[in-house]
Every structure is written in C-alpha cells, then in structure tokens.
Amino acid sequence: MINAERLLGRIDTLGGIGATGDGGVHRLAASAADGQARDLFVGWLRDAGLEIAIDQIGNIFGIYSGRDDAGAVMSGSHLDSVANGGRLDGALGVLAALEAIETLRDHGRTTRRPLIAAAFTNEEGARFQPDMMGSLVHAGGLGVEAALGTLDADGTPLGEALERIGYRGPKACGSIAPHAFVELHIEQGPVLDATGGSIGAVENLQGISWTEITIEGVANHAGTTPMHMRHDAGYCAGALTTFVRRLAGEQPGSQVATVGTLQLMPDVINVVPGQARMTVDLRNTDDDALMDAEEKLKAYCRELAELESVTISTRPLARFAPVVFDASIVDAVERAAEKLSLPCQRMTSGAGHDAQMMARLCPTAMVFVPSVDGISHNPEEHTEPEHLIAGANVLFHTVAELAED
C-alpha cells in the first residue's frame, strides 16, 4: 500500500506552485510556475535516488532500475495546467507514478523491469498548440524541432521558454521505448461521481471531430419580412443544434455531440440573422460510427441549405481517431481494484490524455478516479482524498504486476 500521507502532502505542496488563491493553479506550460513545479518534482526524484533524464522537449523521466535490462513500465502524466485550472489534473498522475516507485523502494523491493515516473511537457495546449505535445513528440507523432519552434500568443518559441526554465534537456526524444504505459488521472467527467464509483478502468478513448459551420442567409427586417421570404441563418443554426442532439441519440456507441459556440450576425433583436457561425464537437469510441456521424452532419447541412435557400459551409478544425487501450492492462487494473476491494467500472475517456499518444508506442491503459460533479479545468476541481489514495494504490499494484511481466 502506498504512503497516503506522503502522496497527499505532495499534492498539497505542488498545488501551492502557481496557486490562484481559490484552490486552483495557473501553471501554463514552460512558464516560471511550470519551472518551479518541475524543480520540485525533480528534487523528489533525486531524493528517491532515481536516475533522472530530461529530453529535448522537456519531458522528465525518473528511472527506478529493474533486476533485468528489460523494457520499462512507465507511468505518468503532466505538470502544466490550463489557465486557472485545478490542482489535480495531471499532477495526480505524475505524483502517483513516483509514489508507486517509492512504495516499492520503501519495502526494499525491486521489479524485473525498470519503472519510470514521467512528466510530459505541455499536455494542456493552453499556451502552445497542439496539446499533448510532449507525449506526441515522444511517440514520434511530431518532430522535436517543429515542437520547439511553436510560438505562444506573445511570439515566444517553446524552445526558448524551456531554455529559460532550464528544461530543454539533452536526451533524444523517444529514446526510451517502454514495455507498457499506465496513467492515473481524474475523470474530468461526472460518470464515476454520479454512480458512486471509485475506480475507472479506462478501456478506450473517444475519437474527436471538430467542425466549424458557417451559414450565410440574408439579414432582413423582423417585422416586414414574411416567414416564407426569409433566409434565416439563425433558424438554421437552431435547426442544426437540435439535429446534433438527435444525432447523438441515434448513433451507436458512446456518441456525444455538442454545439459549444454560436454567434449570430448582426445579432439585433428586430433583424432576421443574415449570418451564423457555430461549432460542432462529435466524439465516439467507434471510428466508423464517428465517420458516419460526420457524414450525417454534412448531409443535414446540405439538406437544410436547400430547404432554406442559404449557403452552409463546413470546415474541419480537428480530428483524432479513437484509441483502444490494451485489454490485458485494463484486466490488470480491474484485478488490482478487486484485490483492494474497490468498486471498479470499465469506462471510456471522453477527454484527451498523454496515454493516447503513448498507446502508439506500447500497450497502454488508464485509471480514473471520480471528479466531484465532473468539474475540471476550474479551481473547483476536486476529488475526495480517499479516491486519490485508492487510485494511487490501484496504479501501484498495476505497474508492480506489469513490471514482473
């Protein structure tokens, strides 16, 4: 069993760096606060006697040698936050990975395979895009030079920002090829909290499709224009919004669908909107179902444009295929929860995580713990300490088992 006091203490200490004063943290990637958080983490790695490696994109690895020179079992997450985020998102997974190693060390145990606690650079994508950048570079999905050249809103390249905080490391990106990867994370959704669950064994991660839709109608006087002579972009936006809800209900799998943004022009009370711009966020664990949903959305746009004599154009903004995690690691997570008599349910991740990038490299899965009311990316983000401890214990047992593999 992990040292709960140590883990909770470290979560508190780390939560003090970049603290917003209301329980949250503001710790953008490669900022001064991120530098302090990294220093703190590296200090703990050093205290634990681990070998420390920092790669060219600033990913930090604390390596606990195994009995054999075999592929390592890696666990971890990220230290950066969104603007005014919560203290658990990312931090929990990094500290629990270290805690698992320290628990073994406390008991004088080693494993056959090395264990690695990792902190990936810029998971949030709040300052530099794309998100999940450190793990993406590690997995070979983005060249390190391109990543380091990414500019923030002020024009500062990531490479320069990393240099400034001392975390543009020497190690070649991706040179550590793990045998397996497991990430503990808060759910950031309401499912575990609502069902009273403790542990989520995450078996897959939704594919994401973002589309921007622009509707060009004709702005007209709301009093003098008969209904049959209108080309109302606002009505079309409303019809699309209700279509998107219906679509979510009709598609198989874990389909969710959201209209998150919508603007009308000219946005005046007595003018029929001449233009509307909106976004549709579609997610599904089944890529065929997701592609089908994308097609149905486009078909409805065509149908509606003809019906209302407006022009509707769509522009893809982002597209990630679903990820299926490794079944044997999901089984291992379930076994660990069972051993600890913790209620556990298989579930889907609706958000993106470093684990989805690591899944390109090696067998991977995730462990979720409940987010109270599903709140995340917000200072009010909270998970009960008992669940933090439970999640860290499940992670410990899982990586310990995998490391004997």
Added chain:
Amino acid sequence: MINAERLLGRIDTLGGIGATGDGGVHRLAASAADGQARDLFVGWLRDAGLEIAIDQIGNIFGIYSGRDDAGAVMSGSHLDSVANGGRLDGALGVLAALEAIETLRDHGRTTRRPLIAAAFTNEEGARFQPDMMGSLVHAGGLGVEAALGTLDADGTPLGEALERIGYRGPKACGSIAPHAFVELHIEQGPVLDATGGSIGAVENLQGISWTEITIEGVANHAGTTPMHMRHDAGYCAGALTTFVRRLAGEQPGSQVATVGTLQLMPDVINVVPGQARMTVDLRNTDDDALMDAEEKLKAYCRELAELESVTISTRPLARFAPVVFDASIVDAVERAAEKLSLPCQRMTSGAGHDAQMMARLCPTAMVFVPSVDGISHNPEEHTEPEHLIAGANVLFHTVAELAED
C-alpha cells in the same frame, strides 16, 4: 398630378444633408444634420406660403388654410434617420405631404378643410428612446417634459439638443387635432417589390412583442459528459429557435416570429454551454393571436425547462398592440390608385410608423411604395422614381378627397 421633378429634386437635395457618401444619410434626431434638414423643409414651407407651427417637442407643421374652419387633414412622416440609414425612410412622406399641398396651390385650388404637412421629431429612436416620440407626444401618449428630458448616450437631453438646433418650439403639443391622417412611406419590406406591386393600401399595423429569454444550464466538458447528464443551455436555445419558427407557422393572421439575438456562455468549442441568452420578436395584426403566441412561447419555455432540468426565465422588453387603420381612408387610397391605374394591394405594416400614434387621435391610414429587395435602414435603401411619383400622386388624391369631406 403632382410635380414629379420638384418632388424628386427635393428628395435629392434633402438626401444631401447628413449624406454618408454612399447614397445613405446619417441624420440622427436633433443632431446638427437634422437641424439643417428641418431648416430646408421650413424654407420650402415658407416659399409655399404656408403657416408654420413648431411645437414644444419640435414637430413641424406647415398649414394650408381651407375654405372652412374645419378639422385639418394632416399628412407627413419624419426627417431623422437611423445611423447610416437610407434617404427615403421618413423623408418621402414629409416631402410628398408638402408636394400634395403645392400641387393644389399650383392649380389655384383650395379644399374645404385645411391641409397640414407634418415632420415629427425622432421617429427612429436611434438617439433618444422611445421611437415615434414626436407623434407619441402629439397623441398624448407621453408627456412633453418627460420626452424633452430623455438623454442620449452622451447624456444630452433631447430638450437641449432641440434648443441647440432651434427647434424647441412654442406651440403646445397636441393642440392641432386633425380630422384625418395619411402617411406615405416606403414599405421597408419585400412584399410589394416581390409581387411587382406599385401601391400598398395599408390597412393595419402589426402588434409587437419583444421578449428576452435567459437559460441557465450547467457548463460541462463536451467529451466527458454523457448526453443524459447534460443541462445544455445551447441545445435549449436551439430548440426554442425551431419552436419559434413552428409557432409562426401555426398561429393565425400575419404572425411573424424571429430569434434575432443569441449568445452562449462560455462559447467554447469543447464546453457544453452553461448559459444562453436570446430574444424573440413576435408580431401579429391580431392582438388575441399575438397574446396567444406569447402564452405558447412561455408554455414551451416551462416545458423545455422541465425536460432539460434547466432554468428558463423570460423578461418582456417591449409590447405594442396592433393598430387597425380606418377602413374608409384605406378605401380612399384604393380609389386613388384605381383612378391613376396603379396596381394596388391591401397590406399590413410590419414596422412601426408615426401613423400608428396618430391613429390614437383620428382616422388614419398609410400608403406604401416598394422597397427594392426590401432593404431599409441601410444606404442601399432604394425605390424606383416611378414608384415614388406614383405614391405621391396617390397621397395627393387621397388627401384632396378627404379634405373635401
């Protein structure tokens, strides 16, 4: 027949005051440009030998004496424009009223009743609210002191602005009680233009109901929140928008219904909207049908709030009852058009006009001419000269007939 050259020339000359350079005018109520337009109009009244009266709210009356000391037949509109408006909205009605009198005078004719050409202060409400202010005060619907105390966005009272341009007059408001009122105006809608009509005999004016709707849901992660756990304010706004369209189709009479403004919060692509604010503009010539539409809208808000577990609140922003114009004047307009062999159709005004205030005082009706593509409140506002002349001739014959009544 009126003097077409004189009328079109005056429209051009008046359109040069406050000209925006692209065919439009920017002539806000009681501005310096409005003052120049008034000076021009008063000069023409003087040249025509009319008695001039200016009341306390700045309404201008040019009086052509009748053979008897009977109640006058009044015609007119307004000289102010919206910001960057068109040159015909209001101006046509004022100049055509003067043209009708000058045509009689040119032929050495008098009528039994006096004829009055009127220019009402601040019809647009673009600088001082409410709109149709001069005619509203004339009709006794608003006290003159309250109206003069109205502030513009810079804190200038209307009274001071009128004083500055020399149009805070001595005549008591409402002291001229006309026998009848007729207003010529561009349609500001697409109906006459689309049907190839020339003259609209306006038999009524729609009642207007403006409602602001605020939806309070819960902002949630668009990926991690299952559809059945959402309280999506954006979906509710979409459902209301499509409901409003259905409502317009189902209500009897001339029902139109418009969602003109809609904002989502936080308006982020991957967040289920937690709040939405929107407006609904309902109009109908039948007040019972309009009240019924208002009730149905409220009932649907209650139903939707329960269904989606959100809070929906409604706030009335404005309410004007429909106006039914005087049947005998509408008949007179039709007779005038027939005499001139002009195609004429009975129609409804979807916009507000000074005539709706005058209808509180005396038998009233309106004459419409086509707006190309229904465009108004815009520099592109246009009516073909032949229709301007036709409308002024119909007005001439109508007021000449009424003045013998």
